[in-house]
Amino acid sequence: xxxxxxxxxxxxxxxxxxxxxxxxxxxxxxxxxxxxxxxxxxxxxxxxxxxxxxxxxxxxxxxxxxxxxxxxxxxx
Amino acid sequence: xxxxxxxxxxxxxxxxxxxxxxxxxxxxxxxxxxxxxxxxxxxxxxxxxxxxxxxxxxxxxxxxxxxxxxxxxxxxxxxxxxxxxxxxxxxxxxxxxxxxxxxxxxxxxxxxxxxxxxxxxxxxxxxxxxxxxxxxxxxxxxxxxxxxxxxxxxxxxxxxxxxxxxxxxxxxxxxxxxxxxxxxxxxxxxxxxxxxxxxxxxxxxxxxxxxxxxxxxxxxxxxxxxxxxxxxxxxxxxxxxxxxxxxxxxxxxxxxxxxxxxxxxxxxxxxxx
Numbered sequence: 001x002x003x004x005x006x007x008x009x010x011x012x013x014x015x016x017x018x019x020x021x022x023x024x025x026x027x028x029x030x031x032x033x034x035x036x037x038x039x040x041x042x043x044x045x046x047x048x049x050x051x052x053x054x055x056x057x058x059x060x061x062x063x064x065x066x067x068x069x070x071x072x073x074x075x076x
Numbered sequence: 077x078x079x080x081x082x083x084x085x086x087x088x089x090x091x092x093x094x095x096x097x098x099x100x101x102x103x104x105x106x107x108x109x110x111x112x113x114x115x116x117x118x119x120x121x122x123x124x125x126x127x128x129x130x131x132x133x134x135x136x137x138x139x140x141x142x143x144x145x146x147x148x149x150x151x152x153x154x155x156x157x158x159x160x161x162x163x164x165x166x167x168x169x170x171x172x173x174x175x176x177x178x179x180x181x182x183x184x185x186x187x188x189x190x191x192x193x194x195x196x197x198x199x200x201x202x203x204x205x206x207x208x209x210x211x212x213x214x215x216x217x218x219x220x221x222x223x224x225x226x227x228x229x230x231x232x233x234x235x236x237x238x239x240x241x242x243x244x245x246x247x248x249x250x251x252x253x254x255x256x257x258x259x260x261x262x263x264x265x266x267x268x269x270x271x272x273x274x275x276x277x278x279x280x281x282x283x284x285x286x287x288x289x290x291x292x293x294x295x296x297x298x299x300x301x302x303x304x305x306x307x308x309x310x311x312x313x314x315x316x317x318x319x320x321x322x323x324x325x326x327x328x329x330x331x332x333x334x335x336x337x338x339x340x341x342x343x344x345x346x347x348x349x
Contacts, residue, residue: 015226041315042230048308049226049296057222057295067217070299 015050016062022047077118079183080176100126107149116176117149144184148176166207178202221294232285233313236277241320244270245327270321278313282306 020026021034037043053059058069081092095117096102103119104127119127121134125147134145156168182199189197247253253266286305289297297305 015223041312041319044315045230045233045308045312046226048312049229052300052304052308053219053222053225053296056297056299058217058219059222060218066213067215067219069217070295072299 015046015054015059018043018047018050077183079186080118080179083179083182084175104128112151112153115151115154116173118176118180119147119149121145121147146180148173148180164209164212166209169204169206171204174202174204219295221289222296225294225296229285229309232281233278233309233316236281236313237316237320240270240274240277240317241323241327244320244324245329248324249329267321274314274317274321278310278317281313282309285309 021030021037056070058067060066061068077092077094078088080086081088086092095114096106100119103117107114107117119125121132123135125132125134125145127147127149132145132147134143136143150170150173155170155173158165158167161168178200182197185199186197189195253263256262256266283306286297286302286309289305290302
């Protein structure tokens with residue numbers, strides 16, 4: 001169980017993969033994967049942590065290909 | 077060139093010597109035939125220079141001034157280079173080559189000062205500084221806590237999960253709950269006591285995690301309200317312990333608990349990596 005969590009955290013600590021899973025235009029099987037993952041707490045933790053981190057700390061923008069500093073105007 | 081030899085305490089006609097006279101190809105041919113024997117070369121040009129597939133005019137009569145054009149050639153094998161240097165390290169300078177350039181210019185000024193009777197001859201001083209250190213654009217403002225914090229902050233709740241799971245299974249293995257039934261208690265006090273333990277564990281872990289992170293000035297924690305980060309960890313730790321409650325109904329013996337224990341050791345080892 002822990003090793004499953006470790007592997008999941010290793011893959012999902014990168015928030016971009018989580019946001020791909022939560023994208024709206026995904027194939028049908030991604031919905032099933034998402035449902036299974038949501039039953040396991042570390043997946044939801046990764047998503048919640050990434051949501052907070054993306055807002056509260058500098059994050060990597062894959063379009064601009066650089067780290068974007070915190071935007072304090074839109075923080076709260 | 078005698079001036080250069082004297083300035084650098086080298087022997088003229090031995091350390092500093094004439095290699096070729098004629099067109100440019102004779103010099104390149106000499107270098108090809110005597111590889112790794114020439115450290116520096118000074119190529120004087122009177123008409124036009126055709127060196128290494130490059131053609132440079134050297135005669136500027138229309139300027140109505142005296143031009144002395146020379147080219148410095150150096151052995152790139154012995155020159156400092158940026159091979160295996162860090163990505164932010166500035167490109168290395170070559171002080172020896174800069175000194176040769178300075179000596180050449182001073183030699184020219186010395187020669188023309190002698191011709192015109194200027195004494196003492198003017199001299200150029202040289203100050204050399206490194207190339208600018210460019211900031212790495214890719215890693216500027218990088219935040220490891222934000223990018224992979226979910227992975228590292230995953231461990232404290234998981235360790236509490238393993239502890240709770242082991243304790244419950246130990247009690248199950250020693251049939252403690254059945255002994256409670258004997259003294260007239262039903263299942264509820266047993267689970268309520270574990271629930272209270274879990275809530276206390278989760279609160280402690282969350283408070284310690286968030287407080288220490290704020291002390292270390294992690295942006296994720298300093299820029300977000302305490303309650304949000306506290307509830308994030310509190311609810312996650314509590315959920316993991318509820319998962320432990322669920323697993324304790326599946327795992328039947330202390331043997332399986334030992335298996336989980338081995339996984340715990342492995343997970344700690346993984347963290348240390």
